[in-house]
Structures are given as C-alpha cells and as structure tokens.
Amino acid sequence: MKRADGGAPLLEVRNLQRFFPIRKGLLRRVVGQLRAVDDISFHINRGETLALVGESGCGKTTTARCILRALKPTAGEVLFQTGAGDVVDTAALPKRALQPFRHQMQMIFQDPFSSLNPRMTVFDIIAEPLLASGIKSRDQRRQRVENLLELVRLRPEFMQRYPHAFSGGQRQRIGIARALALNPSLVVADEPVSALDVSVQAQILNLMLDLQDELGLTYLFVAHDLSVVKHISDRVAVMYVGKIVEIAETNRLFKAPKHPYTEALLSAAPKPDPRLRSQRIVLQGEVADPAQPPAGCYFHPRCAHAIDRCRSETPKLEEIQPGHVVACHRAREITLKGVDAQANGKPSA
C-alpha cells in the first residue's frame, strides 16, 4: 500500500483500537466495552488528503483523536514520520516524550464559535502556540501572526479584535491560522466546514486546497458530507461502526463503490437537482450499537446483499484492485452503483 514513488507514508495507522469501558451499578463495574474504533489500518501519503467519512458514532472523530494522542489508543500503532525523517509510534510513546512531535500535527475544529476563547484577542489566540513553543520575543510573534493572517486571507489589523467581531467563516480562518502557526506537516480537520453557511463553506474549502498547495500540507479530513469530501480529498476511507469498510482513490470510490454501505451512503446524499429524485437506496433499520455489534459483518442486518457467511464471519479488508481495499465477502461478485450511474448520464462537470 505504499505510494508509487516509493516514499514512506507520512502517517501509517496499524490495527488501531480504542474501546471505552461501559460501567454500571454502584461499584461502577465494567460490564462491557464500547468498541469505538475496532482494529483499523490506513495510511496517508505526504501532501495528500485522506477523507475519513461515516455517520455519527462510527468512530471517525475517535480515530482522529487517537492519531493526535488526545486519546490513548487501546491497541495498535500510529506511525508518524517526523520532520527529522525517522518514524515514531505515537501510540506507544509516553505523553511527555510526545512533546517534540506535537507541533507537527495540528487540528482544525468543527465549531468556530466554541473553539476560540472569547476573552482572547485574535493575536493571543494565534500566538499562544508560538509562545508555548518558546518564541519569547513579542515582535517575532507579532510578525508571525501577521504572516499567518495574510496566509488565511484576513487583514493583519484584525489582530487586536476579539472573536465575537468575526463571522463564522472568518473565525474558521482564525482557527486555521492557529493550526498552521507551528508549521505542522499533518493537519487533522474534524468537520471543518459543517457548521458554516453554504456560501462560506466554499471559501474555506478553497482556502484549504490553496494552503495545501502552498505549504505542502497533509490533511486527514474527517467529514460526513460526501460532496464536500469529493471536492477536497485524494482518497477516501469509509467507516461503519468502528471499522473501515472501504478505502479507495476518490473518483474510484464515488464511481465504482465496492461496499454496499458506501453505495447506500452515496445514494442517500441529497443531490441538488430535482430531476434526480427518487433514485435513492433507503437503508432500513439503524446503525448497529458499537457496544453490542451484530455477529459477522456489522452491516449485514441492513445489507441487501447479505448471505449466511456475512452473518457469521467478519470480513477482512482486502485489496481487490491496486489502492482499493474493501471489507466485504461479496465485493468481487456484486455490482454496485456509483454516483454517475445514479445521475443517469448527467455530466460530471
């Protein structure tokens, strides 16, 4: 699963697990495990965008938090290539030993209203990571904040204002400037545009694309909105109840999905064209409970293609074409619809 040019991936996640104990009763005894992230593996190449998509509760945010070590993984490896070129397993390092690598992975948050401290000026917000990394001179920090604001297309004069003076889109730019303050190589963006208005969403997506080109950033883009994902990502990983069910290059995944859940997701996404009505596959039932997942493939109770094997045996991720991995027993035998097929010949431009 290495990139064609042979370079090692910037990030490689191997068999990552994160369980949360379920406690009950007076003694808070552990009665079960909620398998939020259940044995997932993927990699992100330098300079690319991998989107992690899925519905709420599928474990995509937990995965992101494990990678940043905001949460300690239960098991597995998170292999990160540092600026110096060596590979560290951030899942195994003790917290203190992580410090030198922290600035190389940064996060952009979903809600631009609650992720900025209302009592701090924009300068203080963006300069905080600079201060924490030991840039003592105020002038130096000032210069850097000015550059960062220009980078995210905000006027440097805004520095002395407080977050309440800004719109949602401007606040998200401030959040991006803060994330970029320490020149990270990996940026984890957790639903960065889902709280924004449509007309502002496009501005932020374009900015993220520009910044990636300018600074050579690598993105892990966590999102539920497939049309946003289509615009920004090189590859997409689809999660369902703590497991990755499919990973493929973006165009491939949208045109020729191989997992029935991916197909249903693509089909359920509302398309802004009334002429495409009523071609949706509506899944029955609900997302499985990660505390009591069904036997076999977690998706089988909702899957139209399920056979006996799916009810008993958990499918493994298998590479069915170069770069296209699927966890489905029947991936090779069933034909699924991609978005172009659903669009009935609508041009994809």
Next chain:
Amino acid sequence: MAGGMLCRPYNRPVKGEMYAMNCAPILSVNNLKTYFFTDEGAVRAVDGASFAVHPGKTLGIVGESGCGKSVTALSILRIVDDPGRIVEGEIMFRRADGGEPVDLAKLDAKGGEIRAIRGGEIALVFQEPMTSFSPHYTIGNQIVETIQLHQDVGKAEARTRTIELLRMVGIPRPERRIDEYPFELSGGLRQRVMIAMALSCNPRILIADEPTTALDVTTQAQILDLLREIQERTQMSVIIITHDMGVIAEMADDVIVMYLGRVVESGPVDEIFHRPQHPYTQALLRSIPSIFAEPRTKLPTIAGSIPHPHNRPAGCPFHPRCADFMPGKCDRHEPQLRPVSASQMASCFLYHEPAEAPQQS
C-alpha cells in the same frame, strides 16, 4: 356556491400541476414583516416576505443563517418570542370549516382561535428532536396530551391512537416504545416520534423546520421518505424549511429563496434549480459542493459573508456580495419581488426598474 375561492379536491384529479394552479392557496402570506426590537435597534428578521402554500403541495423555504426562514415559520404559528413582533403584513389561512380565511397575524397570540389552529390544523416539526421533548415524560404521555388538547377523546382511545401513529411513522414495537422516555430513543427514532406527534391531530399544514439537519444521511433519507409517504396519504400541505439545497431538490414543489429577511426568488422547484434568475440563487447553487465534481477542484464562491443583522446594507440586501451590482441602483433602492416569467418571481433590478424615490434605509 359558498366561498367561491374554496377548492374542490374531489372534483378533479389530485395529481398534477392543474390542481395547484386552479386551487386557491390554503395559506397565503403577504408582505410579512417580523421585527425584533432590541436595545441596539430593530432587527428586521422577516422584512416583507410573500408566498403561498397550496393544498397537498410542498413549499420549500431555503436560505442561509439569518435569512428569516425560521422566524417566518414562528410568525405563522404566532410563537415569535419577545422582543419580536409582527409589525406588518397578513397571513391568510383557510380553516378546515371552510369559512372565510382568517388572518393569523391579527389573531391574539394567546387566544383560543390560534391555539386551536396551532398544533391542530398547523403542526410544527423542529430541528432538534432531543430538546423539543420534555425529558420528564414518556413519549406516549406527550402525544396523548396533544391529542386530548385538540380532540374530545378519552385517555384510552388517545393511547390507542398514539400507538397507531407510532406504527405509521415506522417505530418498531410501538406498544412498548410508547412508554419509553425520549433519551431512550436514537436521533432518527426521536424525529419519527416528533413527526407522529405533529400528525396526531391530522394537520392540514405541516411545517418542518430543518427536520433532518441533526440526522445522518441514511437516516435523513428515511425521514424524507416518510414525510413524502405521509403527505401522499393525507394530502396535507408541507412547508419545509432548510439551508440544504439537496433537501429542497428532493422534497419541494415550489421554492422560495430568502436572504436577510426578504424573498429574493420564488418559483417551481425545477425552474429554481435549472433556470435560477436572482444572482443570489445563481451564486448559491454554484457554490454548493457537488458529489459529481472532479476531486480537488475549486468552488466558485460568493464574496464576503452574511452581514450582521444590525449592519443591514441599504437598498438590495445582497448588493455588497453581488456580481451584478449596479451602483446607484442596487445600493439605493429596494427591489420588489416581481414576475420574471410565467411561474417565477425575482426581486432584482436586473428585471425591473427602481421606483422613483430612493427608499429610506
């Protein structure tokens, strides 16, 4: 014939455009203005909105935050909170008894008539199914209460009817679920219960304010399907309020596009998506990320952001962001919603000349 403008749904086929065109609207809103009088001045949340809802049809109200779409819904039901007030306009509603239309805007917001209409003839489904229920009562309790409030039935019958409703909206094992508390249900199930509650009194209009925004896409598809199916069965009218053009394309027959309290464009759904006339509608449609796009392509954007309600631009509220801005016209005069084709209306000086005198801002 008593009440010449009454429609006669049984004389003609219910399906098709003819029905809507020949039939008087069940609800027509004219020049509605709802302002909020704050310490910093009046916020014109809804500023002269006009539209009509036809029997058995779905009207989609679409717009971004602050466009007044939700306040419009609250105004119709007369549940606008202080310091908000309807300052002008009328909301004509034809009641089930077939008398003359009543102007909801003129009714006493706490009076008997609006209370009979609210929840009875016009029902509301909110965005957040978690906060719209009381956590202290079982869902059955809450629906039974609604039924008994509007209809003269006993407790046992109301309960039977509640189970029936829960079954209709696709809740598994309704006879057991009825005694559960809202927190015991998933988001999708809660939204189904919310719809069951709204349907409990056979409303003639269902207002759904962002009914699927808090839900996942696969659940959203289920709920939209459910709404459509119920509408087909009951022939009620639906007003669906959303920021999501995808949901509008999926559900609406007619659409109004709002921006900063004003209706900027209205028309049949196909025209809105395939022949948008107002620069805002055009720009909005272009800026939506598309599932059909090539990966890593830039989106056309709308410059700037939505102004703060206290800094509402003079003239056309969209002019500072508009690609077709005409100085001296758009920044000084307010355009009116005028027909631009047989079925479509737009509020833009590209299609009509300003009135003589500039309007006060």
